[in-house]
Amino acid sequence: MVKSNTARLDSVFHALSDTTRRSILRDVARKEKTVGEVARPYRMSLAAVSKHLNVLESAELIARERRGSFQIVRLKPQTLKPAEEWLAWYEKFWNRQLDALQQYLEGETDGNADNS
Amino acid sequence: MVKSNTARLDSVFHALSDTTRRSILRDVARKEKTVGEVARPYRMSLAAVSKHLNVLESAELIARERRGSFQIVRLKPQTLKPAEEWLAWYEKFWNRQLDALQQYLEGETDGNADNS
C-alpha cells in the first residue's frame, strides 16, 4: 500500500503521539529485540504491545522479521526523515521569535535591522 | 497547567497527526489570521475548525488573542522545538542506514550466516 506524503505524515505523527510507542522506538533503536523482549518493560499485556507494534509497523517505523520461533523488531529510521523535515521548516520561525524577543527585551522598538 | 515533557510530546505529536491541523499551522505561520480566515479554505464547519484550534492551542502550538470583535490566531513555533529535537536524535540512525550493513539486512534473501 503506497501512501501519499500527507497520509504518511499523519500515520507517523500519530504513531509518535503515544509515550509507549516512542519508548519502544528508543528501545529497538539501541538494539534489535524480539517482541517478547520489547514487551517485558511495560506494565501491559503482550497483546497490547503487539498492537502498538502494529501501529508502528503500519507507519513503517519498524519492521518485524521471523527468526526461528521468535520475531525480531527492527527500527526503520528513514521513515522519520520526512517528519523531521516537516518540523525543520519551522525552525526559522522559532529563531525569528527569539530574535523578536531579544529585540523587545533590549528595548529596540524603532529600528528594524533586516529590511532592505 | 504545566505538562511534563512526555505529555507535551504526546500532545504536540497528536496535534500534528492531522492534515488539517498541519495545514492550519502552515497558514498561520505565514501570517496571523482571524479564526474566520483560518476556517475559510476548509470544507468543514467553523465549529470543526474551532475544535482543531482547541487541539492546537492546548498543545500550545498556537495562541488566540482577542482583537476587537475578531480573534487572531498566532503561531507559537517554539513549542515545536522539543519535537524536532526528539526526532533529530534519530538522524544518526538513518544516516547509518546508508551503510552496507543495512543494505545487507534489507536486500538479502538467501542464507542467514550467523546461526552456526
Added chain:
DNA sequence: GAAACATTCAACCGAATGGTTGACAGCTGG
C-alpha cells in the same frame, strides 16, 4: 504428533476523536 513456547487474533470495553447542527455569547454600529 503432542507439549511448550512466542505471538497474534477476535471480541469486547470505556474514552477520545473528528465531524455535524443549533443555541448561545461578545463586540460593533445604527
Added chain:
DNA sequence: CCAGCTGTCAACCATTCGGTTGAATGTTTC
C-alpha cells in the same frame, strides 16, 4: 437597544484508540 457579525458551546453521532481476556496459530523439541 437590537441587528448583525464573529466565534464558541453543547449535544449528538460514528469511528478509532488503547487496553483487557481468552482462544488460535506458528515454530521448535521431544
